[in-house]
Ligand code: NAD
């Protein structure tokens with residue numbers, strides 16, 4: 001039997017936490033042969049609710065779940081962590097943009113970045129879900145001074161999945177016929193779901209859909225899907241976000257040949273400013289995120305890449321005191 005791996009989830013008593021923990025404990029993230037220890041961080045006012053979640057985890061009698069550690073102490077939560085899912089943060093309400101949360105949430109990721117640096121495993125993989133996810137990821141990575149920034153990633157697989165489902169519906173195919181789609185840039189209203197390289201059953205997607213539909217409906221629908229869900233549900237996406245986070249960690253640790261989208265620290269690929277956390281088309285192997293550097297982009301794409309890059313540079317500017 002494998003040694004247990006330690007998975008830290010912050011904001012574990014929140015809605016995403018509740019939609020995520022039971023699936024992780026069932027083996028959906030790291031595989032059904034991998035025992036785990038869950039280390040769950042919450043703020044003191046949410047510890048009662050967290051105790052309830054822990055009772056429910058116990059009541060599932062998951063064979064892979066070796067131990068659950070509920071705590072409000074970051075040093076205990078991140079101790080020896082192999083995987084960290086930074087979910088704990090305020091969600092936006094109706095009428096807000098995600099970057100309106102920078103002030104409320106940014107500071108959380110300074111302290112947690114430092115604590116991950118000091119207490120987690122040196123090979124830890126950190127996924128940032130709490131919004132604004134790209135810039136919070138930048139803050140956490142910067143504050144984990146001794147860890148390579150490549151060990152930090154922000155979540156855009158939810159946007160990737162939204163775009164995939166929308167294209168599959170439009171072209172009347174199953175999800176798995178859609179390949180090579182990518183979501184670029186910020187997890188915000190400027191994100192760019194790109195179809196130039198995408199194929200549907202092997203045919204270029206842009207031969208199957210009108211350019212006007214792509215520009216005027218597909219792109220804005222993906223960009224605004226989070227807000228649409230908030231309007232409908234009265235609170236932000238939770239089960240689909242939890243699903244994306246589990247998928248992100250599974251692909252990152254176990255690998256994938258197919259292209260997906262993840263936020264990673266830019267090293268200047270596609271001429272994107274170095275140092276910002278930007279979503280690229282990626283695949284994963286050997287525990288590493290690898291940017292697909294083979295794409296040829298036209299002027300329409302490049303303009304969109306620049307627009308979302310500009311927003312990320314402005315966000316970085318707004319939190320430079322936290323770096
Ligand atoms: P929620 O309010 O239901 O839960 C958040 C939890 O975090 C709460 O239980 C709260 O007590 C806890 N928390 C707050 N500060 C904390 C801290 N310093 N340490 C530990 N825990 C802390 O919110 P939710 O719906 O679970 O969403 C969480 C975050 O994820 C929000 O910022 C939301 O906008 C974001 N989100 C991101 C994506 C994405 O695609 N990147 C998708 C959906 C939601």
Ligand code: LMR
Nearest residue numbers: 092098131226227236237
């Ligand atoms: C989402 O995309 O569903 C989340 O980022 C929540 C939000 O604020 O839109």
